[in-house]
Amino acid sequence: MTKLDGTLQMLKDLTDAKGIPGNEREPREVMKQYITPFADEVTTDGLGSLIAKKVGNADGPKIMVAGHLDEVGFMVTQIDDKGFIRFQTVGGWWSQVMLAQRVTIVTRKGDVTGVIGSKPPHILSPEARKKPVEIKDMFIDIGASSREEVVEWGVKPGDMVVPYFEFTVMNNEKMLLAKAWDNRIGCAIAIDVLRQLKGENHPNVVYGVGTVQEEVGLRGARTSAQTIEPDIAFGVDVGIAGDTPGVSDKEAQGKMGDGPQIILYDASMVSHKGLRDFVTDLADELNIPYQYDAIAGGGTDSGAIHLTHKGVPALSITIATRYIHSHAAMLHRDDYENAVKLIVEVIKRLDRETVNQITFD
Known part of the structure; x- marks a missing residue:
């Protein structure tokens, strides 16, 4: 580096x-x-x-x-029975830049890592695959198996969710990525x-x-x-x-x-x-x-x-x-x-x- x-x-x-x-x-x-x-x-x-x-x-x-x-980021709004997290965008987002991206949920107990997911394209119809996934159909997966486990880890509605990316100096050192x-x-x-x-x-x-x-x-x-x-x-x-x-x-x-x-x-x-x-x-x-x-x-x-x-x-x-x-x-x-x-x-x-x-x- x-x-x-x-x-x-x-x-x-x-x-x-x-x-x-x-x-x-x-x-x-x-x-x-x-x-x-x-x-x-x-x-x-x-x-x-x-x-x-x-x-x-x-x-x-x-x-x-x-x-x-x-x-720009997200906010936790709901936790379902299987431990998946629904969220609200905070600031403007384009759905096509969101899927499979790593995020950090900031809780009172510390940071929790998650990834934005959706229904996999392999089980969608050919017509559905051609359309961008809507934000309302996305969720955050933190690797939990139940609502109780999510709560135990400190995640609750209202917690902020932040994109994860580390500051990077490119090969052309004038170009900065963050x-x-x-x-x-x-x-x-x-x-x-x-x-x-x-x-x-x-x-x-x-x-x-x-x-x-x-x-x-x-x-x-x-x-x-x-x-x-x-x-x-x-x-x-x-x-x-x-x-x-x-x-x-x-x-x-x-x-x-x-x-x-x-x-x-x-x-x-x-x-x-x-x-x-x-x-x-x-x-x-x-x-x-x-x-x-x-x-x-x-x-x-x-x-x-x-x-x-x-x-x-x-x-x-x-x-x-x-x-x-x-x-x-x-x-x-x-x-x-x-x-x-x-x-x-x-x-x-x-x-x-x-x-x-x-x-x-």
Whole structure:
């Protein structure tokens, strides 16, 4: 295995952590561990979003950089007499990426390993084999023989179920494979933005935020933004990589390694023109690569943040990522590092006068 440098170890710790919506304690503790040395204050809101505050100019504008802590997963809902477990998806799943995948059920007694199963194709009719198995017909097998055995092992309704996959550096060491890039990469960006601002003068107060429950309705972004009342906000998340076979530029423009994605439009918001222009003009000036994208469906934390308080100029900056909302997703380290560099350089220039100009641009 490739020896992990400090950044890769942080990314491993973040992505290996288990935390579906409403169960973000473990990734929150990892983020807190890494971001605390660079923050003046670390708190949580009532839903559990982590808020790390770094003061440059205490009288300057408030800048929020938000990634979400939660990952897509499942929740135990029923246990049948034979010890098979029924579940609810938590966040968006495509049925074709689920079958025969290993999962971890997190219980009060410890972790329990399972696999997602269904009726075998060998006993289906030829017509049925051609159709994807519906999620409602799937179950989790933990090797138990009865409901009593499942209960004895500590599994009960409401327990979270998390995809199992270990962080992996590919042969091309720029390519990183992990579960939960959506959106521990956003949390990593928030950590590294504060890290790079350590000891730097910046004319504002910066908040690195790990929000909760993004995958079920951008909920923690709303409560954390109400707590902070930011003047400017960046939602940092994964985007769609359109550089795999069969995908046209019309369907998805993003390409891994071509820089962070500036989101023009998604189902949750229209990006703020003044902020978008400020960011891309600076990227052009500093020769930081970036690419545009527009996503007809889905949204990011920016969608909730920009509607809080009196309205917040917001922009989503994303990392082109393959195979999101599955057990294993892939992204490019250069895109991550360039996103951090761009956001840091933007923050250094966001004084009160500039923010006022952006707000009304």
